[in-house]
Amino acid sequence: MRVDPNYVTTLVGSLDQAQASQQQLTAELSSGVSVTSLSQNPVASGENVLLLNQIQQDDSFTQSTNLVTGQLQVADSTLGSVVAQLTQAISLATQANNGTENASDVKSVSNQISGILDEVQSLANTSYQGQYIFSGGQTSTTPFATSNATSPAVTTYNGDADINYLVTPNGQKIQLNVPGSQIFLGSGANSVFGALNALVADYASGTVNTAQAVSDTAALSTAMGYVSQQRVTIDNSISQVTAAGDAVTNVQTQLTSAQSSLMQADVGQVSTQLSLAETQQTALEDVIAQMESQSNSLFSKLQ
Amino acid sequence: MGTISAAFSIMTQALDADQAALNVVANNVANANTPGYTTETPNFQQNQPLEVGGVSYGDGVTQTGATSARDRVLTERLNQQQQLASSTGSRLTALNTAQALFTPDSGSSSATAGDISSDLTGFFNSFSSLEANPTDNSLREEVLSSASTLAADVSNAAASLNAQRSALDQDASGVTSQVNSLTSAIAQLDQQIQSASPDADAGTLEDQRQQDLSQLSQLIGINQITTENNGISVTTTAGQPLISEGQSFQLTTGTVNGVTHFFAGGADITAGLASGGGELGGYLTARDQDIPGVLGSLDQLAYSVSTQVNALNNAGTDLDGDNGNAGNIFAGQAQVAGSAAGMSVVMTDPNHIAAAGAGQGTGDNSNAAAMAALGNQTIVNGETPTDYYANFVSELGATVSNVQTENTAATASVTQLQTQNNALSSVNLNDEASAMSTLERSYQAASQVFTMLNTLMASVLNLGEQSTVS
Numbered sequence: 001m002r003v004d005p006n007y008v009t010t011l012v013g014s015l016d017q018a019q020a021s022q023q024q025l026t027a028e029l030s031s032g033v034s035v036t037s038l039s040q041n042p043v044a045s046g047e048n049v050l051l052l053n054q055i056q057q058d059d060s061f062t063q064s065t066n067l068v069t070g071q072l073q074v075a076d077s078t079l080g081s082v083v084a085q086l087t088q089a090i091s092l093a094t095q096a097n098n099g100t101e102n103a104s105d106v107k108s109v110s111n112q113i114s115g116i117l118d119e120v121q122s123l124a125n126t127s128y129q130g131q132y133i134f135s136g137g138q139t140s141t142t143p144f145a146t147s148n149a150t151s152p153a154v155t156t157y158n159g160d161a162d163i164n165y166l167v168t169p170n171g172q173k174i175q176l177n178v179p180g181s182q183i184f185l186g187s188g189a190n191s192v193f194g195a196l197n198a199l200v201a202d203y204a205s206g207t208v209n210t211a212q213a214v215s216d217t218a219a220l221s222t223a224m225g226y227v228s229q230q231r232v233t234i235d236n237s238i239s240q241v242t243a244a245g246d247a248v249t250n251v252q253t254q255l256t257s258a259q260s261s262l263m264q265a266d267v268g269q270v271s272t273q274l275s276l277a278e279t280q281q282t283a284l285e286d287v288i289a290q291m292e293s294q295s296n297s298l299f300s301k302l303q
Numbered sequence: 304m305g306t307i308s309a310a311f312s313i314m315t316q317a318l319d320a321d322q323a324a325l326n327v328v329a330n331n332v333a334n335a336n337t338p339g340y341t342t343e344t345p346n347f348q349q350n351q352p353l354e355v356g357g358v359s360y361g362d363g364v365t366q367t368g369a370t371s372a373r374d375r376v377l378t379e380r381l382n383q384q385q386q387l388a389s390s391t392g393s394r395l396t397a398l399n400t401a402q403a404l405f406t407p408d409s410g411s412s413s414a415t416a417g418d419i420s421s422d423l424t425g426f427f428n429s430f431s432s433l434e435a436n437p438t439d440n441s442l443r444e445e446v447l448s449s450a451s452t453l454a455a456d457v458s459n460a461a462a463s464l465n466a467q468r469s470a471l472d473q474d475a476s477g478v479t480s481q482v483n484s485l486t487s488a489i490a491q492l493d494q495q496i497q498s499a500s501p502d503a504d505a506g507t508l509e510d511q512r513q514q515d516l517s518q519l520s521q522l523i524g525i526n527q528i529t530t531e532n533n534g535i536s537v538t539t540t541a542g543q544p545l546i547s548e549g550q551s552f553q554l555t556t557g558t559v560n561g562v563t564h565f566f567a568g569g570a571d572i573t574a575g576l577a578s579g580g581g582e583l584g585g586y587l588t589a590r591d592q593d594i595p596g597v598l599g600s601l602d603q604l605a606y607s608v609s610t611q612v613n614a615l616n617n618a619g620t621d622l623d624g625d626n627g628n629a630g631n632i633f634a635g636q637a638q639v640a641g642s643a644a645g646m647s648v649v650m651t652d653p654n655h656i657a658a659a660g661a662g663q664g665t666g667d668n669s670n671a672a673a674m675a676a677l678g679n680q681t682i683v684n685g686e687t688p689t690d691y692y693a694n695f696v697s698e699l700g701a702t703v704s705n706v707q708t709e710n711t712a713a714t715a716s717v718t719q720l721q722t723q724n725n726a727l728s729s730v731n732l733n734d735e736a737s738a739m740s741t742l743e744r745s746y747q748a749a750s751q752v753f754t755m756l757n758t759l760m761a762s763v764l765n766l767g768e769q770s771t772v773s
Contacts, residue, residue: 004725006422042700049693060428139666
């Protein structure tokens, strides 16, 4: 049987392949990435897109939680201060209602409660990074203003009832704000400003209508309880944000590990393959060199 | 009746025959590295014996030329596989260039530049961040900057694909002139072969014709049919004649819808050539199917994202209080085709991002939440943008991988057939050395016999006297 006399060409082809394989393996080792083009592993490439999308979404959510936690904490501490102020107002009112105070003391109580009213209103107008936090969606509008044209004075709300939510990567909605009207101008006895304005008017003249004043003090007490309830909503949001952030961080860790095992090169395996490819190349080179060193034809033997 | 003169004549013919055979061997050795050369074996033919008085006397040998060691079936098979290998080869090169635009992102920490999947996620994430603080200027700037990154990467990818398509178009039209010059050369050779050697192998001429056919097979897909008088006709795989009866039919090119189309005798044969094989088949498949497919997917993605995001932005309220007319973030797209190349950000003022819902205060975040949610909604052909992109890269990768496998198989098949063909038709120097050695011995033997005959003749002429003729 005749053979292909150009077999060295075929050997050189094999040598090229061995070199290409080494180049690929070296690239994997140096970059640490096993999938360097889509065609190398189409399924992993697609999976990688989805995993990275989730990882980046989680990453972005973690940053968002830091932003909203600040705002929620400001709201929480503000409401804490409001409750402290209201406690003081109730204590002053109770003192004025017991019938032992003279007119000037009662007037002084009226002034002090009026001061508390200003303080509470200023707290209700708190802003975070330039945006009012108790004005619903109208964050550029000062939410509360008090008009002294009537007695008792009237505090009005200029924000709206809009509630913002933060959506977690798995679709959970976390409430980010409580509109000011809901906290400070609740209906009936739940209105903080209503009760405070009423008390200021009750004590303004120095003469106390005890029945009215006691009723208004009770209303302020109820309103304070209502503020505390609204504060619970904020507290709940803070713990939800923290819990969601932690959960997302855990998921992110798992996803990152999955993504690494999908795309990263197995150094041990690649090194072994590289070593095999090198051995093959050396063997091929030796064979070719030997073929070339021996004279390739019978002509050399003919004299 | 045998005579010494007859013996002289036989030996002279033997020496001539051996010389002619040595010529054949020398020609083989000389052409050992000539591409397309087919090794030749010398033919010896016994001369008609002489009948004298009922006794038959041998009358020597004649060298009757050489026969090329050729297997037409094998060469034709080799050509066919070569067409497949060239076609998948040029298609693979194009696909590899295309897939390099979508290199997988290796890690989560640093997004690779130009990685559209990270850009998409980053863009929708920027709205998630805006949810946390819808009036924050830096977060709004972030939305516009991530939109610009997405638009730039998508439009750059589309521009590269379009450029690649034009390059393929030029490559394809460049093949035409080579095909035409080869078909002319084959037609001319065909005429020579038909007149010079209508009923036998035409040797060197045939070698040249086979070599040209092999080159033609690298360029386009062909069918060849052997006709009478040793001629051939060649058609494209789809059946358009290229060579018939010693005549070649030239391919012409023309521009149709911005790309080069190929014509034979006025008929547009582009589609047939694309599926036919050869480099041209690969170029055309990549130009007309692969690249437009990739571009189409990008166009769909760009169109859906631009359109949906713009619609939502115009449905909300921006920071300036514009309700329902905040304007477009991305350039509006009238149709899917060309959307990727035309993707750009037209919004310059971050205040025009409508984070608030319709009729809501500027501190509302419901529209930002809705835009962030678009990233997880089935807005692109019934899939989420990320799923769509993931499927797109998987499909592209699978296509490249398939073509790679086809190419490896076709190349292996070509190598195998080439080895078989080389085994039959290549000049084997060992064989030539052995043949030369044999012929040399035969020539020496003939010379020796001649010398002996000469001595014999001298003896006869001298009639026993040694001195007169030596």
